[in-house]
Amino acid sequence: MKKPNFYGKMGRTALSSLFYLFFLGLVYGQQPTKTSNPNDQWTIKWSASDEFNKNDPDWAKWIKTGNLPNTSAWKWNNQKNVKISNGIAELTMRHNANNTPDGGTYFTSGIFKSYQKFTYGYFEAKIQGADIGEGVCPSFWLYSDFDYSVANGETVYSEIDVVELQQFDWYEGHQDDIYDMDLNLHAVVKENGQGVWKRPKMYPQEQLNKWRAPWDPSKDFHIYGCEVNQNEIIWYVDGVEVARKPNKYWHRPMNVTLSLGLRKPFVKFFDNKNNAINPETDAKAREKLSDIPTSMYVDYVRVWEKSAGNTTNPPTSEVGTLKNKGFETGDLTHWDASTGTISAVSNNTKTGQYAGSVNNASIAQIVTLKANTSYKVSAFGKASSPGTSAYLGISKASNNELISNFEFKTTSYSKGEIEIRTGNVQESYRIWYWSSGQAYCDDFNLVEINSGASQLNENETETALEKGIHIYPNPYKNGPLTIDFGKPFSGEVQITGLNGRTFLRRNVVDQTSVQLLESKSKFKSGLYIVKISGPDGEVSKKILVE
Known part of the structure; x- marks a missing residue:
C-alpha cells in the first residue's frame, strides 16, 4: 500500500x-x-x-x-x-x-x-x-437528506x-485519465409530484465541471x-478558481x-x-x-x-460540563444546529435575558461523560401552540443512537429530566432539543448523580442482542429506515406508538439488515417504539420521527 x-x-x-x-x-x-471576495470575513x-x-x-x-x-x-x-x-x-x-x-x-x-x-x-x-x-x-462532497414533502419545483436533494x-x-467519446477531476452538481427536484434526478451530463451548462490538473x-x-x-x-x-456555476438548486x-x-x-x-x-x-x-x-x-x-469575525481556537468543554446552558451569550456559542430555524431570542425566556428557539429544527451540544457514571440532564422547555410537542434528548455521539428523551407538551415552561448510566468507556454524547414546530428551551443542566439513584440504567441491562442492533437514521425524517441486526436474524419487527397502536409489522428471515419505510406518511412527529422479537429474546428501541 x-x-x-x-x-x-x-x-x-x-x-x-x-x-x-x-x-x-x-x-x-x-x-x-x-474566496470570491477577499474582504469577506469567515468564522x-x-x-x-x-x-x-x-x-x-x-x-x-x-x-x-x-x-x-x-x-x-x-x-x-x-x-x-x-x-x-x-x-x-x-x-x-x-x-x-x-x-x-x-x-x-x-x-x-x-x-x-x-x-x-x-x-x-x-x-x-x-x-x-x-x-x-x-x-x-x-x-x-456535500450532500443533503431527501425531503419529498417539498412543493413542486423545489429541491428534494442537493449534492455538491x-x-x-x-x-x-x-x-463525449473520450475517457478521462489520472489527471482529470470532476467538480459536479447533482439534484433531485419535485416535478408533478415526483422526484426527478438532475445529473451533470443531462444539464452540463448548469451542473458539469471537468478540470485537468498539470500534476498527478x-x-x-x-x-x-x-x-x-x-x-x-x-x-x-x-x-486558483477552476469552475463557477449559478446556484439553482443547492440550498438545502x-x-x-x-x-x-x-x-x-x-x-x-x-x-x-x-x-x-x-x-x-x-x-x-x-x-x-x-x-x-x-x-x-x-x-x-x-x-x-x-461572519463579522473569527474564532481563534476550537471550543472545548471539561468532561461532564455543558457550556452556555442558558444562552446568556446571546447566541448559540457551543451549540450546533440542524435543519430548520434556530436562534437565541430575548423573548420567551425562563430566566435571564435569552432562551433558545427552534422551529422544525434542533440544537445540540456534544459533551464527554465519564465511564460507569450516572448523570442527570435537565432543561426547561415549552411549545408555542397547543398540539405541538418538543423533546429533550440524549444520544451517543459516535453513532447517533438515541438513549432517552423527554417530551414537552405544554405552552408554558416545564422542567424535563433524563437520567442515564454510561458504559465501560469514557465517550461523547449529544444533548439536544428538537421540535417539528416552534418551541423554546432554557436553563439546561448536566449533573453527576449517585449511581444508586439512576432509574435509567439501560447500558448495564443491555443484552447481547440489543448491543448488536442499530437503527438509523434516528431521529427519522424521510426515506428508508434501516435496522442493522449485526448478524443474520430471523424474527418479527414491529413499530408501535407509545399508546400501543401498531403501525408496521414485518417478518424477517435470515437477514443482516432490513429497510422498513420509504416515507413517513403513516407517522406523525413524535416518539415510537421498534420492537424486535426473535429466538434470542425481545428488544425494544426508541425512534424519534421528526
Whole structure:
C-alpha cells in the first residue's frame, strides 16, 4: 500500500516545540485559501473541521456507523478502514477476506460524514489520492437528506462535489485519465409530484465541471475548496478558481463528507447507480485486485461560514460540563444546529435575558461523560401552540443512537429530566432539543448523580442482542429506515406508538439488515417504539420521527 507524501505536514515530527506551537496558531486562525471576495470575513466551524492531530478519529464530529450514504457496490466499515497516523487521516478500500459476499458486495471502505449540516459556506480539504489509478474515487462532497414533502419545483436533494478524483469517466467519446477531476452538481427536484434526478451530463451548462490538473493528484497533497453562497458555487484548486456555476438548486442543509468510493472495473453503472460485481469472476476486476487495499489521505478539512469575525481556537468543554446552558451569550456559542430555524431570542425566556428557539429544527451540544457514571440532564422547555410537542434528548455521539428523551407538551415552561448510566468507556454524547414546530428551551443542566439513584440504567441491562442492533437514521425524517441486526436474524419487527397502536409489522428471515419505510406518511412527529422479537429474546428501541 502506498504511503502518503508527508511534506504537506511540514515535517511535523521534526519541528521544535516552539515552532510547532506557532504553526498550530497559524492553522487555527487561518482563513480560506481563496474566496470570491477577499474582504469577506469567515468564522471557522470546528464542529466539522479537523486537523487530525489526535491519535484516533474524533467520532463526536463524524458519524461512525448508521446514517451513512446508501451504497450498492460496497459497505462502509469505519472501524476497519479509518485511521490517523502522523496527523494524516487515511481512508482505505478493502476486498472482503476470501471474496466473501456481504449483501451482494465484496468490498468495504471508510468515510467521514459530519453530524453538522451547512447550507452555505466555504469548504476546504487537503487531499492526496490513491495510488491504484483506476478503480476507486477519492471524494470530497456535500450532500443533503431527501425531503419529498417539498412543493413542486423545489429541491428534494442537493449534492455538491467539491472534487472527485480518479473516476476515469467517459464523456463525449473520450475517457478521462489520472489527471482529470470532476467538480459536479447533482439534484433531485419535485416535478408533478415526483422526484426527478438532475445529473451533470443531462444539464452540463448548469451542473458539469471537468478540470485537468498539470500534476498527478495521487502523488502529493493538494488543496480543494468550494465556496457556496446563495447565488453561485465556486470551485478552487490550490487557491486558483477552476469552475463557477449559478446556484439553482443547492440550498438545502448538507453534511460535509470525505470518502473513498469504488469505480470500474469493480462496479458496473446502471439504474442510476454503481452496482456490485463479483471481482473473482469478472476478468478486468480480477486483474486489478492485486492493487487492493488502497487508500486516500486527508491532511485537514476546514469549514467556514461568513461572519463579522473569527474564532481563534476550537471550543472545548471539561468532561461532564455543558457550556452556555442558558444562552446568556446571546447566541448559540457551543451549540450546533440542524435543519430548520434556530436562534437565541430575548423573548420567551425562563430566566435571564435569552432562551433558545427552534422551529422544525434542533440544537445540540456534544459533551464527554465519564465511564460507569450516572448523570442527570435537565432543561426547561415549552411549545408555542397547543398540539405541538418538543423533546429533550440524549444520544451517543459516535453513532447517533438515541438513549432517552423527554417530551414537552405544554405552552408554558416545564422542567424535563433524563437520567442515564454510561458504559465501560469514557465517550461523547449529544444533548439536544428538537421540535417539528416552534418551541423554546432554557436553563439546561448536566449533573453527576449517585449511581444508586439512576432509574435509567439501560447500558448495564443491555443484552447481547440489543448491543448488536442499530437503527438509523434516528431521529427519522424521510426515506428508508434501516435496522442493522449485526448478524443474520430471523424474527418479527414491529413499530408501535407509545399508546400501543401498531403501525408496521414485518417478518424477517435470515437477514443482516432490513429497510422498513420509504416515507413517513403513516407517522406523525413524535416518539415510537421498534420492537424486535426473535429466538434470542425481545428488544425494544426508541425512534424519534421528526
